[in-house]
Amino acid sequence: MMSGRTIADMTAVEVRDAIERKEVSAREVAEAALARVEELDAHVHAFNQVCPDLALQAAARIDAMVAAGEALPPLAGVPAGIKDNMNLVGTRTTCSSRILQDYESVYTCTAVQRLLDAGALPVGKCNLDEFAFGSSTENSAFGPTRNPWDLERVPGGSSGGSAAAVAARMVAVSLGSDTGGSIRQPGALTGTVAVKPTYGRVSRYGLVAFASSLDQIGPFARTVEDAALVLQAIAGKDPLDATSVDEPVDDYRAALDAGVEGLRVGLVTDMLDIEGCAAEVREAVEGAARTLAALGAEVGEVALPMSRHGLSAYYIIGPAEASSNLARFDGIRYGHRVKDAEDVLDLYMRSRAEGFGPESIRRIMLGTYALSAGYYEAYYGQAQKTRTLIIREFAEAFERFDVLLTPTSPTVAFKLGEKASDPLAMYLSDVYTIPLNLAGLPGISVPVGLCPSTGLPIGAQIAARHFDEAAMFRAAAALERALALDMVPPLVRK
Amino acid sequence: MAKDRLAEVLERYEAVIGLEIHTELTSLRSKMFCGCPVAFGGEPNTRVCPVCLGMPGALPVPNEAAVEATVLAGLALECEIARFSQFHRKNYFYPDMPKNYQISQYDLPFCKNGHLDVEVGEGASAYVTRVGITRIHLEEDTGKMIHVGGAEGRIAGADYSLVDFNRAGTPLIELVTEPDIRTPEEARRFAQTLRTVFLALGISDCSMEEGSMRVDANVSIRPRGATEFGTKAEVKNMNSFKALHDALAYEIVRQADLLDSGGRVVQETRHWDAAAKRTSGLRSKEEAHDYRYFPEPDMVPFEFTDEWIASVKAKLPELPAARRERYAAELGLPKQDARLIADDVALSRFFEQAVSVAGADRAKPVANWVLGELSAHLNATGLAVEECGILPEMLAELVVLIEDGTISGKQGKDVFAEMAQTGERPGAVVERRGMRQVSDTDAIEAVARRVLDAHPDEVASYRGGKSGLIGWFVGQVMREMRGQANPAVVNDVLRALLDQQDR
Known part of the structure; x- marks a missing residue:
């Protein structure tokens, strides 16, 4: 063990290097991760399922490569968590829903396969808000995930399990999915680095769809470099996803050392003015802007007035697509089915009523309504027009700026139950992240401070042009280096 | 039902018929949105994968050959080809549809505003009628259900039902005609003519029996001279061209009887029962649908260039x-x-x-x-x-x-x-077999002379005016020559001999 740090504390880059130098074996790394899960997950509940066999098998393959003197892949031996809405053969894919409680994956998600091909060790499937509907991971049929910074607080969501697993050092990296902020918001609330790539950058094949036009898989990590490495591994065209784009993938690692000299950074001022944005959050983000300026970035101000309507558009488009995407869970071919159905309609209605939780039912009903004859134009049509306007507004902003800076979330992590009974307050949690999904733009959440009153992490969101993830990594890496924050949560520090 | 009954009804009423024809693109190698093979029958659920079974997380990728085949069909039928088009989701629950939505097309079909000229009737009464084609779009087929127990093979009342997804995801083109068809015969001829076009294009085997070509009809009647449309019924389950004709004939007479007795036609879907030779209404509960169409977000829209359309047009065979x-x-x-x-x-x-x-x-x-x-x-x-x-x-x-x-x-x-x-x-x-026919006049003449010599009575009769005997003489010569003589030459030679000696 090096310099008092445990294996579990190591970043992905450190793990790979240590394995390559034969200081540790992949098996030891896997065992350390599994031990950490064993130790902490009873408190955190980051995982729905732990898969030690798969992790140890993957570790054995890496150790065999080391023994044979073969070149190691970029994430060799890196323990990874996978959000439980991505298929992985050998695991269940439950989406934290009763309706898929016992569903065994019959194929493996492209992004997961690419992560494994890069040498990562699959430790387990991470908890989420049911079907990714939520911002707190409280909407899981299997119980909430808790924030390693304060077990009374939520880790954010919907990828709360993936975020908490990385924050609590149970895994070095994880995959989440982001439809309206489901990677970036929990990233901010758990003090991790969290990336929502450009729509089409990462294949969605094998990700159980929430809203197909918004969903994107991306990484959690504890450093910008680790996040960049994971995205490097999973990005690129997939013939199985017609919306994945055949656009060259930049060398993200190279961008990390480029510095921000001359980088044009737009601080989105009207977003800071939104009611409900905590003063501490605002100050931390403004501080990040000053830091970037001090590092040589050209920081200016920009307003995105259309973006505030993103929330409304999102809560039409998201549920509309979800209502259709979730129709397949009907109890006919797989999933929960009532035993004593009288006829096919009874089978559908009762299997779904029993299988789906309240938030899923709410979104299915919202979406069904929005698409219904007579309402389509007023709701879905209008939302799509709003979406177009937001896309245009961003395009104009990106004529002046290379990246845009906003808070990731208006508040730090809130208490369990605090917003559970008020869906609208919960929905506001994603006001900064949603516009990027609507515009298909990439965004990263990077820690920029700890709240003076609560000691909880605050994240800033850096958005970039389509397929220009390199620019956002560049800014995030510079901030990370300059701020040099200690982002070890109390649970881990003990 | 007697044919003249239909004729009598059609003297007083005009039938207005539009067809909706689904054709599976059976000549394609793979399904609409996955790599599974397209084929009829097979062990149930053997030609399936996560995509066509609608497993969680699976995504559709459009089969470009199917898109091209649809556009080819559109070009063959003189349609306008869309420059911008996309798939929509048609949402409804049914166990034969794995995703509980069908990927189809809505307001932006690949092809619209075409027509097909149809020859109807034979001989002097033959005529050509032009049937407008409203649209042709591409979609995926559903699986097949087998309902065990209950009545008429329907899901309502069945003891249990089985689903076979082999057909699910087969590329299907839907063609909708204008209400330009006026008689059951025109409808049948339209369907048959369309079939010849699709066969010529090589896009489908167009088998009504195996269900790779399925014709539904909307039919209404109105008094001769009226301009308003009557209330229509949609007739389904016609598994042959004859069934199409007979079902429409039945339906037209049924509607006329209703109107004649002061009743009203109800807008509904009616099922043709070929054995009972009648249509019957499905329960209306099974049809009240709001399909909640919206653009398919798992695919990007299609933008066809003039060059691409021209390249497809160049592939049109002679029709x-x-x-x-x-x-x-x-x-x-x-x-x-x-x-x-x-x-x-x-x-x-x-x-x-x-x-x-x-x-x-x-x-x-x-x-x-x-x-x-x-x-x-x-x-x-x-x-x-x-x-x-x-x-x-x-x-x-x-x-x-x-x-x-x-x-x-x-x-x-x-x-x-x-x-x-x-x-x-x-x-x-x-x-x-030594069948080479003898056309040598000399050889035939030798035999012919023998025959005439042997039958002086018949020669006399012929010469007396029974010229029909020529055929008998030809037969005799042919028999002598074991059928190998050229009958035309035999005829000529015999006539020459008989007429010559007559002089």
Whole structure:
């Protein structure tokens, strides 16, 4: 063990290097991760399922490569968590829903396969808000995930399990999915680095769809470099996803050392003015802007007035697509089915009523309504027009700026139950992240401070042009280096 | 129901019929949105994958060959091809549909505003009617259900139901006509003519029986002279062209009876029962749908360039209508023969190859043999023309043997039967069996003289005016010559001898 740090504390880059130098074996790394899960997950509940066999098998393959003197892949031996809405053969894919409680994956998600091909060790499937509907991971049929910074607080969501697993050092990296902020918001609330790539950058094949036009898989990590490495591994065209784009993938690692000299950074001022944005959050983000300026970035101000309507558009488009995407869970071919159905309609209605939780039912009903004859134009049509306007507004902003800076979330992590009974307050949690999904733009959440009153992490969101993830990594890496924050949560520090 | 009953009704009422025709693109190698093979039947649920089973997380990727086939169909039917088009989701729950939505097209179909000219009737009463084509779009087929127990194979009342997803995801084009069709016969002819076009394009096997071509009809009636449409009924489950005709005939009379007795037609879907020869209404509970169409977000829209459309157009084969024209104009075939051959891709290919060997001046006899002996042989054996063992060159050789007088037409039928049986070339059959026809006038005259000498009474009768006896004399000479004489020459020689001595 090096310099008092445990294996579990190591970043992905450190793990790979240590394995390559034969200081540790992949098996030891896997065992350390599994031990950490064993130790902490009873408190955190980051995982729905732990898969030690798969992790140890993957570790054995890496150790065999080391023994044979073969070149190691970029994430060799890196323990990874996978959000439980991505298929992985050998695991269940439950989406934290009763309706898929016992569903065994019959194929493996492209992004997961690419992560494994890069040498990562699959430790387990991470908890989420049911079907990714939520911002707190409280909407899981299997119980909430808790924030390693304060077990009374939520880790954010919907990828709360993936975020908490990385924050609590149970895994070095994880995959989440982001439809309206489901990677970036929990990233901010758990003090991790969290990336929502450009729509089409990462294949969605094998990700159980929430809203197909918004969903994107991306990484959690504890450093910008680790996040960049994971995205490097999973990005690129997939013939199985017609919306994945055949656009060259930049060398993200190279961008990390480029510095921000001359980088044009737009601080989105009207977003800071939104009611409900905590003063501490605002100050931390403004501080990040000053830091970037001090590092040589050209920081200016920009307003995105259309973006505030993103929330409304999102809560039409998201549920509309979800209502259709979730129709397949009907109890006919797989999933929960009532035993004593009288006829096919009874089978559908009762299997779904029993299988789906309240938030899923709410979104299915919202979406069904929005698409219904007579309402389509007023709701879905209008939302799509709003979406177009937001896309245009961003395009104009990106004529002046290379990246845009906003808070990731208006508040730090809130208490369990605090917003559970008020869906609208919960929905506001994603006001900064949603516009990027609507515009298909990439965004990263990077820690920029700890709240003076609560000691909880605050994240800033850096958005970039389509397929220009390199620019956002560049800014995030510079901030990370300059701020040099200690982002070890109390649970881990003990 | 008597035919004249329909005729009587159609004197007072005008029927207004529009068709909705689903055709599976059976000639494609893979399904609409995945790599599973397209084929009929098979062990249930063996041609499936996560995509066509709608497993969680699986995504559709459009089959570009299916898109091209749809556009090809649109071009063949003179449609406008969309420059911008996309798929929509049609949402409804049914167990044969894995995702509980069908990927289909809505307001932006690939093709619209086309037409097809249809020849109806035979001979003097034949006419051509132009049927407008509203749209052609591409979608995925559903699986198949088997309902066990209950009535009429429907899901309501079944003890249990089984689903086979082999068909799920098969590329399906839906063609909708304008309400331009006026009689059951026009409807049948439209469907048959459309089938010949699709067969010529090679995009489907168009089997009504196997369900790769499925015709639904909207039908209403209105008093002659009225301009308003009547209330329509949609008729489904017509599994043959005859069923299409009979179901429409039944439905028109049913609606007329309703109106005649002061009743009203109810807008509903009606099921044709071919055994009972009647239509019956489905329970309305099964149909009140709001499909909640919205653009399919798992795919990007299609933007067709003029160049791409032109490249598809360049692939259009000669269509049956043009071929009919050509056979009539260039080869001199009678209209009916031209149609019968031209409508059948395989038969016309055979015919044209045979003509190219036999010569264009022999196209008519070649056509006669193709439509006569060859078609009878195909019907009797159930074989396709490509696999029947008779090559176009063989038929051409046979026609030449007859046309140049080497064998008689009657002998030709024997040779055909022999060659169909053995695959032997007609020339070889003629040689082996010593069938070479004698056209040598001297040889025939020698035999003819013998025959006349042997039958002085008959000669006297002939000369006395019973000229019909000529046929009897020909028969006698043919018998003497074991059928190998050229009957035309025998006829000429006999007449010459009989008339000469008469003088």
